[in-house]
Each structure stands twice: as C-alpha cells, then as structure tokens.
Amino acid sequence: MSDEAGSGALDDIEKAAILLISLGEADAAEVLKHLGPKEVQRIGYAMTRLNNVPQSQVEAVVSDFMHVVSDQTGIGINNDRYIRAMLNQALGEEKAKTLIDRILMSTNTSGLDTLRWMEARQIAETIRFEHPQIQAVVIAYLDPDQAAHVLTYFDDRVRLDILMRVSALDQIQPQAMQELNDMFEAQLTGRGSGSSQTSPLGGVKATASIMNFIDSTVEAEVMDGIREADESLAAQIADLMFVFDNLQDLDDKGVQVLLREVSTDQLVVALKGADTALQEKIFKNMSKRAAELLRDDLEAKGPVRVSEVEAAQKEILTVARRLADEGEIMLAGGGEQLI
Template identity: 50%
Template sequence: MAEPQLSGTQRAAIILLTLGEQQAADVLKHMSAKEVQKLGIAMTSVSAVTRDQVVDVVDDFVETLNQPSGLGPGADEYVRAVLVQALGEDRASGLIDRILLGRNTSGLDSLKWMEPRAIAELVRNEHPQIIAIVLAHLDADQGAEVLKCLPERVRSDVLVRIATLDGVPPHALNELNDVMAKQFAGSQNIKSSTLGGVKVAANILNFMDGGQDEAILGSIGQMDDTLSNQIRDLMFVFDNLGEIDDRAMQSILREVPNDKLAVALRGADTKVKDKIIGNMSQRAAEILKDDMEARGPVRLADVEGAQKEILQIVRKMADEGTIQLIAKAETFV
C-alpha cells in the first residue's frame, strides 16, 4: 500500500523535529503566530511517519539547500518572484513590502498572538478608522473573530473603512504601531503601508458566521450599494464550490464529514450538489442521498452553520496549499 503523501506543513514539521529543541525554537522565532500554531499542530501529528518518509523529506531539504540561493544583485527580484509564485500577487504584496522595503510593524504584529476577544476589548473605544487599520493588518480569520466581538452598530462602519482603505500615511501607522509597541515589547520603523481594500474586507466577511455576513453587507448596501456589490463579488461562498476542479473537490470530500454534507446540501445550488455527488463513489452518493432524505426538514440556521463549517475546512486547505480555489475575482490562490 502506498504511503500517504505528506503536505508541505507536515514536511516542514519533520524538518523541525530533526533539528533539536534549540534550533527548532530559533526557527519558530522568525514565524508568525498562525505559522507557529500550524506547525505546532503538524509536529504533534506526524508521529506515524515512516523512517523512509523522514529520509525522503530530509534528502529533499538538503537538495533544496544545495541549489542556487538567488543571493546577489538580483536577490530582490528573486524573492519577489518566489513569493508571488508561492502566494499569489495579492497575498504576497504585503509580505514583499515588509521584507524588501524594511517595514517593521512589531507593535501591530503582537496582536496576532492575542485572543480575538482581547483585541476587541483593546480597540473597542477607538475610532472606527483605527479599528479598521488594526483588522486589516490581521489575518482574515482572526479579523473576522475580532469583528464578531465588536458591537453590531460598528461592524458595517469598520468594514466599509477597511474596503475603502487605500494606503495609510506613514506617520499615522507609525503612531498606531508606537502605541501598540508600548503595550507589547518591540520597536517600529515603518515607511508606508498598503493595508485594506475590497478584497481584505471580502476575506474577513468570508469567516463571519451564517447570517452575520449578509447583515453587514445589507448595512453597507444602505450606505454604498456599489461597494456592497464589489465586496460580495469577491467573497468565496458555498455556491462557488460548484466552480472548483474535480481534483480539489475530491480532496475536500476526504476532509468533510458526511453528516455535515447532508445538512449543507439541503440549501445548496444544483450545480454544487452535482459537483459534490459527481465526485463521490456511487455507493457514497447513495448513502448521502439516503441520509438527506431520512433527516426530514432542517432549520435554515443549521444549513447555514453546516455550510460555514465546510467553508472553514475548505479555506484551511487552501491556506495550506492542499487545494487551489478560484472565486469570482480570484480572492484565494
């Protein structure tokens, strides 16, 4: 029987486990909170790998190290090309700016290690524009969790400000980062920022609970209908699953529990149902259909909740590079 293929995160975890405690700790110091969490989980879950798999991973790592590094006069272009190829233009742009333009937002970065509710308490009494800058700096899922903890009356205002952010003046970001840096150890030396935008707002809404995203979009629509439509067009929603390729769908189905599918598909578009059932074995498809029929009527809130849970699994797989998603305007890569 062929050994299961290891993900990039699992391979990285194996490398860290072979380094020793001090060396692994030194590597983790240079990673973000989300990366540390992801690698930590992977390091606890790779105990079942075989010796041959470990040898293959280490051999590949050594081979990579022996390849040309890209150092020299063209190093900036090399780093930019590699990051764009790995992450996509949009997701790589902020990271490229920090690396190549010398940005250091240590005060704001410290928030990524905090619980969303604690961040919400920290910014609750700040001006909505400040809250928008903070949320735009966080990862989309963490930003969504913070938004959930804020009063409903400010959510739409904050998201509109995120969507309409078009760069933050250096002095303003310096001031904000300085305030955060004083509360958490760190220094700051910020040149400029390209935080925010419609895609950032859409990605944050993607992680909101069922019903909350539509409520916020509705409020935004009352203020600016065009902006509301722009955000909606960039969101990856459950119906977009009907547009992904079969290979990605098969990978998703291996991770999603059948009971969640049976509930989520009750409110799904026909195209999504056909895509999912078409990528299942005949036996599995029959079981799913029987399960859906046996359940009887299902509350709309339960359907939306199941769809959100499946989308969270899908987005996690996309973030890990296991699958590629294409939304209406390539929100994900």
C-alpha cells in the same frame, strides 16, 4: 494517533509535530518563528494528540524528512502570525512561555505583527478605545478570519462603522504606518520597531473577505447596515464574497482536494442546502461507490435546521480558504480571485 510503525499513516501536520518535538525546544523555536500562526496552531494541536509515539515511527518521520530535503538546495519557509493558545495547550504554560518569547519577541516582529499572535478578545480590548480609523487599519491588517472574530467583540454600531472604514481604505502612508506600528510596538513589547513599508491595505475586497468569516446572522445585519448607508458598496461587497455555491466554480482537482479534508457527515448536512448543480459536481468528483453512498445518506437524512446547514457550509468554506492559503486550490468570487 496511529500505532502503526511507519509514517505513511500520518498526515503532514502530524509528521511536523513529531519532527519538531524530536528537535528539542531551541531548534523547534528557530523553525516555528518562520511559520505563520495558522501553521503553528495546527502543529500545536497535533502535538496535543501525540501519545506514546513508537521510536520506529519517529525514525520513519525523520527519515522521510531527510529524503524530502536531500534533493533541495534550501527550504523556503515564510509567513508570521498566531500561536500562543495552542503552544500553551500543547506544551504547558511554563514550557511554552520560553518558546513564545523567543518567537514573538524576535527582532523581526513588529508591533502590528504582534497583534496577529494575540487572541481575538485581547486584540479587541487593545484597540477598543482607539480612534475608529486606527481600529479599521488594525482590522484590515489582520487575516480575514481573525478580523471577523475580533469584530464579534464590538457592538453592531461600532462593527458596522469599522467595516465601512475598511471598505474605504486603499493605502496608508509610510509615516502613518510607522507611527501606528511604533505605537503598538511600545504598548505591547516596550521597545521601538524597525522600518515599515507602505502596501495596499483594506478596501472593498478586504471587507468581503472579512464578511466571509462572520456568523450568518451577524453578516445579514451588517450587510443591511451597509446597504442602508451605501447601496452600491453593499452590492460590490456581495459580488466579491465567496459563498458555498461558489464551490461549483472550483475545478475538478480542487473539488477532489477539498473532499479529502471534509468529513462525510459534514458534507451531508452542507449539501442539504445546496443546489442540484453543486451536488452533481461533488458526486462527479468522488468514486462511484462513494457517490452512491453519499446520495443514499442525503436521501436518508431527515429535515435539517437552516442554522445547521449554514454552520456546516461555513466549516467547509473555512477548510477551502485554508487550502487556498496553502496554494492547494484556487477560490474565486464575483469574477475575481480572492486569494
């Protein structure tokens, strides 16, 4: 955490963390329950790094906030999802419990939504002995990165079966969705739930999104299994998956936004496995001096294991997907928009 007095040295997440801590527990809870799990997770992590923040810096953050909202008629905050671990780490288990209860057990949280706030291992254990079709619906309902993490807790055969079922999903009938929602509501919170609306769920595109977040080795095994069962389906999934080379399709502004979020060390390793066209696109969207330094680093970098390159590329793709979720950039794969 910077010791500078102003708020200019802080990023938006750090400012949000300072602002929420300044508000106090009750008001912070009201704000947090309107945010999604990813946002709250990032804010919670920022809270853990706050240390001896000067009063002048707190005042600067609050002043900035008041300036931003002064010309607005309202603040639109939407989403719902994942927080428990980060708030426990940020605030301590006892203090966080009250906050978590207020957020997760609000009347607006349905049974299926509650799953989104749980750790991947907990979700896997919750659905482990359910019918495979129920498992597939839950996996399709989760965010792709969370779904991919949950699938790591199943063996190869079950994981393949679930993904095949997710691919075959289209829509789920309102009554079936309501019954499933009520089942998890009763199981997880001990109470009934409100109405549920039908919506598109699952499908080939959802499977491709989940596959994007699965570890490279596991991904190859799963794709082989899908290809063996249905070669056409495997081809559709592969066409829709967003891989590192697809970053070449980002517009220049998108590349520049992404580069601000990625460390040079990470980028050097990732680019060791990239084709020349993508490397040139990256260089083109940096300052001349920064591009020269990156070229020198690439040339000076010795041999790198394929696994290290793939890991660095996955990390950058995770950042890219987060930025796409936030509307900062637009990703596309196989000719279709993924986000």
